[in-house]
Every structure is written in structure tokens, then in C-alpha cells.
Amino acid sequence: MKRSVITLVSILLLAAGANAQRTVDKIAGVVGSSIILKSDIEMQYARYTAEGGAANPNIKCQVMQNLITQKILAAQAVIDSVTVKEDEVDSEIDRRMRTMTARAGGQERLEQFLGRSVIQYKDEIRNEVREGMVADRMRSKITEKISVTPQDVTNYYSKIPKDSLPTFNKEVEIGEIVFNPTLTKEEKDYARQKTEDLRNRVKKGEDFGTLARLYSQDPGSAPEGGDLGFGERGGYVKEFSAMAFKLKAGEISPVFETEFGYHFLQVIERRGEQVHVRHILIIPTITQASVDRSKAKADSIYDLLTRNKNIVFSSAASVYSDDKETKYNGGMMLNADNVQARSTFIPTDKLDPQMALVVDTMKVGEVSKPLLYAGQDGKKSYRVLYLKSVTDAHKANLAQDFPKLKEVAYQEKLNRGMSEWFEKKRKGTFIHIDPEYQSCSILKRWIDTPTVAAKQ
Structure with missing residues (x-):
């Protein structure tokens, strides 16, 4: 339940892009039987700047490329009967509108910035949202069978020049037992x-x-x-x-x-x-008495862990921790940048500053004294930390970094597979790009006229 902060200038940029959708009707590109309007590009560029992106004309080139690939995927989805339900589209539109409304500071202000009602705006973006969702689903279908084996990872690693191997920062594995204040x-x-x-x-x-x-x-x-x-x-x-x-x-x-x-x-x-x-x-107000009670509980569990060597930290976390995300993972925190892979190795520069100060003083295998922790939402809790391992900064190697290299190898194989698929489709699809965008270097592959276009 976090609320994003957005400046008035950014909202006005978004509004300008929304108004452009009604006033700019130049055809920027044609993909098969579908057209891309200049207003489509301006709208997405305005959205990018509204979300804090730096002004950069090259972003419009990227937007054009994304729209071209989206049109090709959507066309293939029709052939393969890949669809999305209307209630799924409704949910996605509602999600977007909730975010925009929260950023604008209410529906009335959002409508003022957009220059139209939310209902009108939702109708205008409906086709765009539906097509984007269909394209994403089609992409997932194309790549669903792509995977990497241990041998693929080894082959990928062996092809990286030794002087080009990435360097990984110092990483730590940290467990935590969280004690939230409990109200009577x-x-x-x-x-x-x-x-x-x-x-x-x-x-x-x-x-x-x-x-x-x-x-x-x-x-x-x-x-x-x-x-x-x-x-x-x-x-x-x-x-x-x-x-x-x-x-x-x-x-x-x-x-x-x-x-x-x-x-x-x-x-x-x-x-x-x-x-x-x-x-x-x-929301009930947290009292000082409840905070004191959570500290007393944290102190008792800390004493239990330090005095009784037979108590395993992971077991204590599963019994006593109030954090649902870590208690069933032996108390181990996950790398927020690699949650899907469920990696417990966290770069020290990504640690919360409050935790980093404590962890920096700990030895491997050590348990910290209870720490009063204040989250970004202002909520307080006591935490007992456990330092499981420390990996110093180093050049990538298979022994230490196999999970990371596997993820990179998978992404590389995924990108290569999609690139090959698009290349085949490009040769059989009529694509025209307006001269205004032909100077974009990333669009050169689409500007090369395929055989089918020459015949037309």
C-alpha cells in the first residue's frame, strides 16, 4: 500500500501526451494490416517522462521498435488463437488507473490533467492495453520451451573472454527473526x-x-x-x-x-x-508499550540462540518470526533483484543502511543483538540477524556464481530465440516506417525492405 510521488510537471507531460493522442494523427508506421500513429509514440514517451525518465529522443525510437514487435506478436496471436479475456483487460486497466490516480492525488486532479474523464480515458487505452497483453501472452508461448542445461551454462561461460568476465560485488547471506509490536x-x-x-x-x-x-x-x-x-x-x-x-x-x-x-x-x-x-x-496506532513488549520477546530469543548451541537459527525463525516472507525460508532474506531465482546472496550495496551497519560488524555464524528497525512505511520492529556467509568481490567463476551465470545464459538464449523468430516474421511481413524515424539506428533491421514488401 505504498503511494508513489510524482511532480506536477510530470503529470502535465502525461496530460500533453494524452491530448496529443486526439490531435496528432500522422501515420508513423505500418506493420502488416496494422498502423502505428505518431500519437501512439508521443503518448508512451510522455508516460516515460511522467514516470521520471530523462528527456531523450532515442526513447521514441525504442517505443517505435516495441510497437512494431507488439503488432507482429499480436498478428501471430490471431493465427494461433492466443487471446486474453475482457475481464483480464478490465483488471489491468483498473490497476493502471489506480496507480495514475494515486500519483495525481485523486481522480478529480487526474481528470483535470488528462483533459477528460477517467471513463473516456479508459475507453481510449483499452485497445492498446488489450494488444499489449495479447503480445505478452504470445511471447510467453513462443519462449515457453526455452531452457538451459548445466552444459549450456558451462558453454556460455567458456565463450566469455577472460578479460571480459563480470565482477561481482561483495555479497552476504543474512537470516532474520522479526518481532512486530503486537497490540492488545x-x-x-x-x-x-x-x-x-x-x-x-x-x-x-x-x-x-x-x-x-x-x-x-x-x-x-x-x-x-x-x-x-x-x-x-x-x-x-x-x-x-x-x-x-x-x-x-x-x-x-x-x-x-x-x-x-x-x-x-x-x-x-x-x-x-x-x-x-x-x-x-x-489502522490501529502502535503504542510504546507494544514496542517494549516486542523488544522483550526479541531479547529472550536472542538469549536462547546464544546460550543454547543446540537451537538452530532456521528453526527459531520458523517458530518465532513475524515476517511471512522469510520465516518459511529458514529466516533467510532473498535478493530483491533476483527473487524469481530465490537467491539468498545479497550484494552489500543493496542492503538496507540500517542492516548494513550491523552486518559490517558481524562474523560469519554470528547472531546480532536485537535491532530496532524502522521500515520505509514508518513501522517499527525488532530484528535478530544471522550472518550465514560472506563472499568477497571477485571475477565471475562457475564454482561460486553458477546460479547467476545460469540466469544470464537463459536470458541470452531467450533473447536469441526471440530475435530469430522476429527475423523470420520480418521477411514475410510488410513493414513501412515514416522517414521521421528512419534515422533511428535500432530500427535499421525493420527498414530493410523484405521480399513481401517489395512485391507490394
Whole structure:
């Protein structure tokens, strides 16, 4: 539930790109039976700058290339009957609009910047979103059978010139046991009662959206009147999902508790296995007493680990840690840049500064004293850290870096496979690029007129 920050200038750039979609209608390219408008390129470039990208005309060349490949993939998807459901498109559009609304500071401001209503804008981007999703699905189908064997990795490594081998920074493996402050029933009663009072005001006729904007503590949905858009069962925590899928359209739930706090919600619409809801969230205030209790618990577990050598850190983490992401992984933290590979090796320059200071003083196999940790959201917790291993900076080698090299080898094979596929399709597809973009070096491969184009 984090809210992104975006400047007014960036929003205005995005608005300018949106307005360009209506006013600029020059054909920038033709791919088979599909056209690419200059406004398509300007819109995506404006979105890039709105998200903080530095002004760079070459980005427009990249956008054009992406649109060409997207058109080719979408055309192949029609042949191979690769589709996306309309409710999937709805969900993706809703997700994008929630992000844009949060960045703009509310729906009213977003509509002001866009120069049109959100409903109009959603209709305008629908085809673009659908085509992009279809292209992504087609790409996945093309590459689904690509894999790398240990021999492939070895072959890839052996072809890298010794003086070109990458250098990997110092890395550490760190375990953690997290102790979150736990509130008593009495400490939570104020938040529950406030949520009950807001629900009663809605039941008596006050506007749900207005109350959500004023009081809800969910930064992602409060600016939108609590609206979460359409979501599937697996998209919510279990208590929220159970309540949302139990009610009929228009019904308001009782107050219920999740790991985030106290909520009540209203179902706006049901559509198959998706539900459109809005909610109000009130988060109980963490007390100093609860923080002190978590420290006492952390101290006791630290004593247990240091005095009893028969207690294994991973076992203690699975029993005592309050962090769901690490407790079932023996307490081991994952590299945020390589979560898919579930790598536990974390470059020291990627460590949170608070942790880095502590880890720098530790020896391998050592457990730290409880550390008071403040997250980016301001929430406090005590953590006991365990330094499992340290790998000094070094040139890549198979013994130490096989998982990393495997990932690089796989990506290289994936890119090569897609490049070969596009080359075959290019030769049988009519492609025309407007002279305005023919100076783009990355578009040269598409400008070379294929046989089919010559015949036309």
C-alpha cells in the first residue's frame, strides 16, 4: 500500500501526451494490416517522462521498435488463437488507473490533467492495453520451451573472454527473526470503534466515497473514494477475500480485521470470479508499550540462540518470526533483484543502511543483538540477524556464481530465440516506417525492405 510521488510537471507531460493522442494523427508506421500513429509514440514517451525518465529522443525510437514487435506478436496471436479475456483487460486497466490516480492525488486532479474523464480515458487505452497483453501472452508461448542445461551454462561461460568476465560485488547471506509490536484488544479498541462509527454513518446515508477520502488510511484507494476496482479471490488477504465474495452487489460488510487493520467494504459489482469493491481502512496506532513488549520477546530469543548451541537459527525463525516472507525460508532474506531465482546472496550495496551497519560488524555464524528497525512505511520492529556467509568481490567463476551465470545464459538464449523468430516474421511481413524515424539506428533491421514488401 505504498503511494508513489510524482511532480506536477510530470503529470502535465502525461496530460500533453494524452491530448496529443486526439490531435496528432500522422501515420508513423505500418506493420502488416496494422498502423502505428505518431500519437501512439508521443503518448508512451510522455508516460516515460511522467514516470521520471530523462528527456531523450532515442526513447521514441525504442517505443517505435516495441510497437512494431507488439503488432507482429499480436498478428501471430490471431493465427494461433492466443487471446486474453475482457475481464483480464478490465483488471489491468483498473490497476493502471489506480496507480495514475494515486500519483495525481485523486481522480478529480487526474481528470483535470488528462483533459477528460477517467471513463473516456479508459475507453481510449483499452485497445492498446488489450494488444499489449495479447503480445505478452504470445511471447510467453513462443519462449515457453526455452531452457538451459548445466552444459549450456558451462558453454556460455567458456565463450566469455577472460578479460571480459563480470565482477561481482561483495555479497552476504543474512537470516532474520522479526518481532512486530503486537497490540492488545484494549489497545486496538479505539481503531475498531472508529471503523464502526464510520460504517454507521454510511448506513445512515452519508456518502461512502467522501468518508473514504477523509478517513481511510489506505493511501492507494482513499483518493479514489476507497475504490479498489475489480479483483480476484487471490488478490486479497484471506479475510478480505472471504468478506468480498460473500456479499451481494450493494451490500455493506460488518467491520472485520486483517493484518492491515480494521475494514468495512461495499460490493459494487460481481462479474464471474471477480468482484468490484470499495473499502475504508483504519489502522490501529502502535503504542510504546507494544514496542517494549516486542523488544522483550526479541531479547529472550536472542538469549536462547546464544546460550543454547543446540537451537538452530532456521528453526527459531520458523517458530518465532513475524515476517511471512522469510520465516518459511529458514529466516533467510532473498535478493530483491533476483527473487524469481530465490537467491539468498545479497550484494552489500543493496542492503538496507540500517542492516548494513550491523552486518559490517558481524562474523560469519554470528547472531546480532536485537535491532530496532524502522521500515520505509514508518513501522517499527525488532530484528535478530544471522550472518550465514560472506563472499568477497571477485571475477565471475562457475564454482561460486553458477546460479547467476545460469540466469544470464537463459536470458541470452531467450533473447536469441526471440530475435530469430522476429527475423523470420520480418521477411514475410510488410513493414513501412515514416522517414521521421528512419534515422533511428535500432530500427535499421525493420527498414530493410523484405521480399513481401517489395512485391507490394
